[in-house]
Amino acid sequence: MDSAKTERPAHPLSDEELARLDAYWRAANYLTVGQIYLLDNPLLREPLRPEHVKPRLLGHWGTSPGLSLIYAHLNRCVKARGLDMIYVCGPGHGGPAMVANTWLEGTYPELHPSVDHSEEGMRRLFRQFSFPGGIPSHVAAEVPGSIHEGGELGYSLAHAYGAAFDNPGLTVACVVGDGEAESGPLAGSWFSNVFLNPVSDGTVLPILHLNGYKIANQTVFARISDEDREHFFRGAGYDPVLVEGDDPAEVHRALAAALDRCFDRIAEIRADARGRANGAPVRPRWPMVVLRTPKGWTGPSEVDGVPVEGTWRAHQVPLAEVRTSAEHLALLEEWMRSYRPEELFDATGAPVPELLGLPPEGEARMSANPHANGGLLLRDLVLPDYRDYGVEVEGHGATVAEATRTLGAWLRDVMDANPDRFRLFGPDEVASNRLGAVFETTDRQWEAAILPTDEHQAPHGRVMEVLSEHLCEGWLEGYLLTGRHGVFTSYEAFIHIVDSMFNQHAKWLDAARRIPWRRPVASLNYLLSSHVWRQDHNGFSHQDPGFLDHVMTKKADVVRVYLPPDANTLLSTMDHCLRSRQYVNVVVAGKQPALQYTSMEEAVRHCERGLGIWEWASTDGGREPDVVLACAGDVPTLEVLAAADLLRRELPDLRVRVVNVVDLMRLQPDSEHPHGLSDREFDTVFTADRPVLFAFHGYPTLIHRLTYRRANHANLHVRGYKEEGTTTTPFDMVMLNDLDRYRLVIDVIDRVPGLGANAAGLRQRMVDTRHAAREHTRAHGEDLPEVSDWSWPG
Amino acid sequence: MDSAKTERPAHPLSDEELARLDAYWRAANYLTVGQIYLLDNPLLREPLRPEHVKPRLLGHWGTSPGLSLIYAHLNRCVKARGLDMIYVCGPGHGGPAMVANTWLEGTYPELHPSVDHSEEGMRRLFRQFSFPGGIPSHVAAEVPGSIHEGGELGYSLAHAYGAAFDNPGLTVACVVGDGEAESGPLAGSWFSNVFLNPVSDGTVLPILHLNGYKIANQTVFARISDEDREHFFRGAGYDPVLVEGDDPAEVHRALAAALDRCFDRIAEIRADARGRANGAPVRPRWPMVVLRTPKGWTGPSEVDGVPVEGTWRAHQVPLAEVRTSAEHLALLEEWMRSYRPEELFDATGAPVPELLGLPPEGEARMSANPHANGGLLLRDLVLPDYRDYGVEVEGHGATVAEATRTLGAWLRDVMDANPDRFRLFGPDEVASNRLGAVFETTDRQWEAAILPTDEHQAPHGRVMEVLSEHLCEGWLEGYLLTGRHGVFTSYEAFIHIVDSMFNQHAKWLDAARRIPWRRPVASLNYLLSSHVWRQDHNGFSHQDPGFLDHVMTKKADVVRVYLPPDANTLLSTMDHCLRSRQYVNVVVAGKQPALQYTSMEEAVRHCERGLGIWEWASTDGGREPDVVLACAGDVPTLEVLAAADLLRRELPDLRVRVVNVVDLMRLQPDSEHPHGLSDREFDTVFTADRPVLFAFHGYPTLIHRLTYRRANHANLHVRGYKEEGTTTTPFDMVMLNDLDRYRLVIDVIDRVPGLGANAAGLRQRMVDTRHAAREHTRAHGEDLPEVSDWSWPG
Numbered sequence A, B: 001m002d003s004a005k006t007e008r009p010a011h012p013l014s015d016e017e018l019a020r021l022d023a024y025w026r027a028a029n030y031l032t033v034g035q036i037y038l039l040d041n042p043l044l045r046e047p048l049r050p051e052h053v054k055p056r057l058l059g060h061w062g063t064s065p066g067l068s069l070i071y072a073h074l075n076r077c078v079k080a081r082g083l084d085m086i087y088v089c090g091p092g093h094g095g096p097a098m099v100a101n102t103w104l105e106g107t108y109p110e111l112h113p114s115v116d117h118s119e120e121g122m123r124r125l126f127r128q129f130s131f132p133g134g135i136p137s138h139v140a141a142e143v144p145g146s147i148h149e150g151g152e153l154g155y156s157l158a159h160a161y162g163a164a165f166d167n168p169g170l171t172v173a174c175v176v177g178d179g180e181a182e183s184g185p186l187a188g189s190w191f192s193n194v195f196l197n198p199v200s201d202g203t204v205l206p207i208l209h210l211n212g213y214k215i216a217n218q219t220v221f222a223r224i225s226d227e228d229r230e231h232f233f234r235g236a237g238y239d240p241v242l243v244e245g246d247d248p249a250e251v252h253r254a255l256a257a258a259l260d261r262c263f264d265r266i267a268e269i270r271a272d273a274r275g276r277a278n279g280a281p282v283r284p285r286w287p288m289v290v291l292r293t294p295k296g297w298t299g300p301s302e303v304d305g306v307p308v309e310g311t312w313r314a315h316q317v318p319l320a321e322v323r324t325s326a327e328h329l330a331l332l333e334e335w336m337r338s339y340r341p342e343e344l345f346d347a348t349g350a351p352v353p354e355l356l357g358l359p360p361e362g363e364a365r366m367s368a369n370p371h372a373n374g375g376l377l378l379r380d381l382v383l384p385d386y387r388d389y390g391v392e393v394e395g396h397g398a399t400v401a402e403a404t405r406t407l408g409a410w411l412r413d414v415m416d417a418n419p420d421r422f423r424l425f426g427p428d429e430v431a432s433n434r435l436g437a438v439f440e441t442t443d444r445q446w447e448a449a450i451l452p453t454d455e456h457q458a459p460h461g462r463v464m465e466v467l468s469e470h471l472c473e474g475w476l477e478g479y480l481l482t483g484r485h486g487v488f489t490s491y492e493a494f495i496h497i498v499d500s501m502f503n504q505h506a507k508w509l510d511a512a513r514r515i516p517w518r519r520p521v522a523s524l525n526y527l528l529s530s531h532v533w534r535q536d537h538n539g540f541s542h543q544d545p546g547f548l549d550h551v552m553t554k555k556a557d558v559v560r561v562y563l564p565p566d567a568n569t570l571l572s573t574m575d576h577c578l579r580s581r582q583y584v585n586v587v588v589a590g591k592q593p594a595l596q597y598t599s600m601e602e603a604v605r606h607c608e609r610g611l612g613i614w615e616w617a618s619t620d621g622g623r624e625p626d627v628v629l630a631c632a633g634d635v636p637t638l639e640v641l642a643a644a645d646l647l648r649r650e651l652p653d654l655r656v657r658v659v660n661v662v663d664l665m666r667l668q669p670d671s672e673h674p675h676g677l678s679d680r681e682f683d684t685v686f687t688a689d690r691p692v693l694f695a696f697h698g699y700p701t702l703i704h705r706l707t708y709r710r711a712n713h714a715n716l717h718v719r720g721y722k723e724e725g726t727t728t729t730p731f732d733m734v735m736l737n738d739l740d741r742y743r744l745v746i747d748v749i750d751r752v753p754g755l756g757a758n759a760a761g762l763r764q765r766m767v768d769t770r771h772a773a774r775e776h777t778r779a780h781g782e783d784l785p786e787v788s789d790w791s792w793p794g
């Protein structure tokens, strides 16, 4: 196909420019190899000896020359065109290459003065890489200019698009590994261009790094035909430009021409779109680059008789026996000298002036671009007073409202007040999760065709809906890391799809916290609705509250979990989350019509405390109770209150204390989590020796895991989801899992000393009522009216 | 593009055939609507009244007519061509449509005689759907012919390919929702065709169900141009045939023609490939269908003044107020009568003979195809005696070997002995995880270009490597559910990528266990190597042992976790796993050179017990110890033994018991897990009151979660991964997480009554040694020789 041919137009680079670019590339490669191999003798002033070499050779060479080639060429474009650009590096294992470039352009020495442009600085640069006490092997938070660690492959393109949203001046160059491109999340990211507005958003320039190999295998994109590859990317809406070769000078010329063509085209697209009077949807055919060069290019072509350059063998450390094999040592020296370091660095070890002149300056350097340290650009959200959006609650547990619908009105006004820095992301569930009020002020952003029958679809909007949890998460992460705010709303069960992405983001936040020059970014907020207890339309596959267990494995500094029981507490919680920084907040909330327990005033107090005794539902008179009924989550709260109501009527002498937990982290010891209650406080609320029945939204073991160190843990009995489920009624679901009000009453009878035989009649009635409740569902397909219509008698 | 045009060739169907197909489709649609809406009056013998309608309307209409249309047409082809075919339904929420078809073809009545071809049977069919005590809303395990629940969208195509591997006679029709197609895992599945051998594997026929909408949004594939879509699929290696329309007769004709063309082409491809003498790689351009018809086709076109048919509003239940609105009720009746049930069912409620004559018979019916109940076809693996592959262990803790490399040799021979029913799946990590011995007998399967420099790549092979954990998992699940065996080997951290797929599979196994006609399938085996403690090349992003925590949330009936400490225990464990059925087995094992502790004889005994006291390392003489040092995982075992060695030398009077745990489930109470130890046994091993220091491979809380009910839990002190990590040396990693030998000795001193002040000197030396060990890494980049060269003194 005609656009697929290698670009070789009339000399886009003068010979001098070409030489300078090539020198820059050689310098970056030299510094990369130096980081992987050397402890000392950084400038090869003396012949290389085994003791100059690191004892453990760790790092990835194969991807590095390509990454640096792209870096040098992008720098040329940034400078020539005054672009505002960041570089997202998909093959994050190419850490040494990215670090080399940040050192060359001076950002690294500015942040780390001991790793300066000197021989000693270079020695430190080499030594610290993948070295104990040094820096990690990947493009981690430690690397200036990075918003993408690239350790777990597959998310580069989603991050890049997230960074571009609402940044109309920004270009995000995104290098995608051809191996990475095989992964599901990456494959699903190409169509992000359907959601990118050429006027109000920036641009993503994908660069498929077609070096042909992964760790030990060739790649799919390298072995299908050029024509198929071209078709694929055209089909995905791009205009791919192929640059191919293994002769440096030719590739320099072709790549320069290709990038010129891409940036010309991008400028045209932007001008065209921005010049249009009407906002008619246009999905431009954005350019992309396919760069086909050898893996481990310029490295040893053969080692121990087998080819290395241009094969998968170049992936990690091509010469493994440098300390023990004279031949390998000689090959390494030859390899490093092939870059002619003497031409690249002066006597002091600093890059020669012509190299220093190549990259742009100040914040124009991709490694110093403030977008890649988003906290620098972060501005607070303007938040309307959530108290004005609350549900008017008459008494307790009598008013009915839908929590997420209530929240929706506030979110609408949050969007309205922050039209350039807040977005809502969801896998086609914004309406289903009853947040539809946001469409009173905005639309879903969509650049492809829009039909007259569509609703709330527009080329520009603040709601991002795509049937991909991976894209929602990746876009949001990219958006946050470049200094903006957002919420991801999903079904509770399917948020597990991004478990691993959450891990990576939490690790990033944790690492970034310890890096002085990284500024805090807005928290990643999950709003999980359509939760385990109310999958009325669906079944077992949709019932899974385990994301809470999953997030708990990450550092306490980073993770927060909230289970607001009603609409007003949800409002207060979300307001808190949107103000917070550098956390992952997980909020689980119901979307179904449900009883409301707290007035706005009470909700504010309750959320500030994180948990509290509900005196209105308790019969302990604020004194030592006989039993504590604790609950977390909207459905468990309902069941606990219904049980408390039963107990109050049936066993009027029993002193029952009802405790509701919003902030799950309060249960942990204060030594484990900053939100944790002291033992004294905990014992005051939960007692040191009375039976505690805890009705929990998720898996019971999570509560045990949080509380096993508490004095009263042996008396703690938790009910929650025990992996029993199917398509059935709400009350049948809680009965299936022994979380229902009747079962809780039975638990009380079984556990409070002295009740047992004395409450045998009540116990038997509870057993019978459960059977009757189940039978009713089987006969009528719905719950007993006395159950579904129950409200707190006040 | 020419192949994109709607197919309208000369009459592939006679008018009579067309009428019959259409009647069948109408019957399926009628039965679908009946399931969603009706409690009674199934044949509409009397006018529809509110009380005939279910009180809770649950289910998904929108996708259903398309699914049934495809079903009817595939049946025609199965019958006409004698195809061996199964139907994978991506939009699994179309459960009522799939159930309707299994009822029509008689499979459902055969399995459930009370739901037979009678009016009463039909009433039960309708009533049970999404009804308490009935059947789930999705194409769950309860649905005959299903290997794919389709609740969590995105895995249909991967499952389909997995089913096709090594089934050269099978065709897997796979309906992909156009919304589902936006998800990452689905997007990454198209290139599965690069891995499908046209000779030794079956065929997948993807059918993109382009009904234009998801829950509340349009879809990407519906709104890009026909040309882009065509390009995309051609680029992915397919030959897409578009069938488009909203006139039933026309679509019937076009679809019949398209399917004829597809099956002709498939037959040609197979014949051609199978006729070839040499095994040269060929990646045929397999056909696929793009079916563009309205969402909710044949349903109400407008409700309450807004369009429904052909919009997202048709997704769930188009008429929501049937019990309360006379208008909705009338619309429902009109809708159902539009299918002319009186022509479709006879007086008894049975489908009329001409309908019964349409589907194929017996096992040719897609709902009765034994491939979709894989346990029926499952044959045991021929397993070579693993004892013959063991490491010769001289003494304990002195021999060095790589556990996974040892396993590799056995796996090689497992492959050799089972050339048609065992595969190894991995995301480019088979060699890295040191299982390379398998390439002595087989290759990686790959149908695209192969270069002379490639190694172990061939059109046919038993190793499936693709850089997609989703594909590995999905393929393996499809392979297992159709009655074969396999292992998925992955880095430990990145297996979280498939957390949610694991959930879905575990839930499937759990549900299937309770369905009498489903036969047990082989277990899904994860071999996690490159684990948290030995990410020497990588960093924090690669350090995550939390998959163990994740799997523990699922039913004890289904989940098994093993941490063999060395090569011989790994062999014994894997042999056990490959013999097991209907489980998910998670095995974590090291790939690095490591000390070997158990002779083959000991390994067999140890694995049979699941845990055990290592007397050779203990100084308690088999009597009550002063302290228990427990360990699970290869690295913790090493540290515990090194600590035991130190204690033996430094505190010779201390009675230390060393316990190693292979089968993590042994720690749970026997009431919680079938592998659980009784309290008596547990207390015998771990004592009822002595300090227990547990060095654990994963997050410490997991051990607490498993043991909090044990008598001695208050004395249990767990060390494990606490989310501290970076690129560093192996010993620095354990020190960072306080799991190192010196720290364990300090723990013993701090916890054993009477030691404290009496061992102050030793304690201080341990503190100093830790500092020295850390400093050594900072200075030399490697661990202290006394640490890295330590072995059990014997």
Ligand SMILES: Cc1ncc(C[n+]2csc(CCOP(=O)(O)OP(=O)(O)O)c2C)c(N)n1
Pocket: A062, A063, A091, A093, A150, A151, A152, A153, A154, A176, A177, A178, A179, A180, A181, A183, A209, A211, A212, A213, A214, A215, A219, A295, A315, B427, B428, B467, B469, B494, B497
């Ligand atoms: C999700 C995931 N699976 C597996 C790995 C292990 N891994 C590290 S690098 C690599 C190969 C990457 O190949 P490619 O994307 O082509 O990068 P390059 O060739 O530029 O090194 C693999 C499989 C990973 N990092 N992430």
Ligand SMILES: Cc1ncc(C[n+]2csc(CCOP(=O)(O)OP(=O)(O)O)c2C)c(N)n1
Pocket: A427, A428, A467, A469, A494, A497, B062, B063, B091, B093, B150, B151, B152, B153, B154, B176, B177, B178, B179, B180, B181, B183, B209, B211, B212, B213, B214, B215, B219, B295, B315
């Ligand atoms: C991974 C995942 N995310 C979200 C959902 C919620 N969901 C259920 S059906 C549906 C729309 C599916 O659209 P499509 O695949 O086009 O199927 P159709 O009903 O149109 O045939 C969504 C988003 C889900 N089931 N799985």
Ligand SMILES: [Mg+2]
Pocket: A177, A178, A179, A209, A210, A211, A212, A213, A214, A219, A295
């Ligand atoms: Mg590559």
Ligand SMILES: [Mg+2]
Pocket: B177, B178, B179, B209, B210, B211, B212, B213, B214, B219, B295
């Ligand atoms: Mg659809």
